[in-house]
Amino acid sequence: MNVGASLSSIRFPNCFRCFCFPKPLISLVSSSSSMSQFCVNNSSVTTASVATDASSATDAVAMESVKSKQQHPWLIVGLGNPGKKYVGTRHNVGFEMVDAIAEAEGISMSSVSFKALFGKGLIGEVPVLLAKPQTFMNASGESVGAIASYYKIPLKQVLVIFDDLDLPFAKLRLLPKGGHGGHNGMRSVIKYFKGSLDFPRLRIGIGRPPGKMDPINFVIRPFTKQEREELNFTFQHGVEAVRILLLEGFNKSATFVNSAKTLEQIG
Template identity: 80%
Template sequence: MSRSPSNSTIRNFSSSISNEESLVSPKPKQQQQHPWLIVGLGNPGKQYNGTRHNVGFEMVDAIAEAEGISMSSVNFKAHFGKGFIGNVPVMLAKPQTFMNASGQSVGSIVSYYKIPLKQVLVIFDDLDLPFSKMRLLPKGGHGGHNGMRSIIDHFKGSRIGRPPGKMDSVNFVLRPFSKQERQELGFTFQQGVEAVRILLLEGFNKAATFVNTAKPMEQLS
């Protein structure tokens, strides 16, 4: 119709809406979902790229690539990115404070976003498991790892094996991987990405089962 409705029609329409709404209970507000914080530990600088001590950085990069999350911003003294894994909000961080001061960066992120410690996942190298073997832990101590020593005791990790013979541990962890190790490591990163997805979407127990039953690459070839 080209003619505007009368004022009385508008008033009646408004009052009918008000009466209808008074009979409907308001919907409860949905509780905001806290994001997960996924941290990879390592040292900044080209001289540390590709070394054993920086597998935490590489694992976070693998997650970012798989999930389409940009890590181009720098916040909280870290390379930082936000996105989703499935419908779960996540933050990815690679602290740039050097390994031994990682807690400065991680602590700032956790405090600012009020992230529950049970939703902080820290990925780091460790000497106590064979190369390319992962372990998922709900909590624990630092185990002598200086990066973990400066963060929190709520962690899960991927580990790299002890040095051969009498080689000094510091020299060992700062060495690059061999060509064969690099190939195996790529396969391990794929498993790690899947483990993180399961952890966030299906819970710790299913993720731990996946990690503990995952076969090394050589057993699948």
């Protein structure tokens, strides 16, 4: 319904107490009973003004509605371990993916908040928070939970990025929800989300340990030169996947991610 059109069609009837004069448009009339009232000699002017006010009010309400829907940023978290000892290791690919996103989008990660290296920025017009918890992997949820709680971020807008032993090396997998899959960092995040599994996650395959190597020792191993080339190619796909997720939605991003080929497959 067009509020402005409806209001502008209204014409106020004349009454015996209403006196209209050619000039000014609005006159204050006094009667012997000391009654005063405003009188308009062109009702369309008055109703046009009312229509404009009504339209402005409607637009203001609409703008507030849009702002309320956009008030929560996305939180993008990469899991890993702090310290030089773990830089470039398999267990820290979550950190590296967040670094790749920050570099691509021009977001500084130099501040420390909520026990995490922290950054704020935009992807397109979508506000984002980037975080790399510095609590060590097994206590990642302490930092993630605090950020999500402080900014009142709904779980569906918390993307957690982490390494996965069960995925082939350099393979990405985007899921809308799920369990921890034996990953202690994810176990901690779920704990601080009060057991909820309903948040998206981007898994980065690091492959299985060779022979009988202990998985604990495997995940803190660095990458070979060839593996690093493949992984950097994967990070490029991951950055694009995050853009699609925020700007076009989960389904399009999942299709992009889950159908992407690794550098080895392309070669």
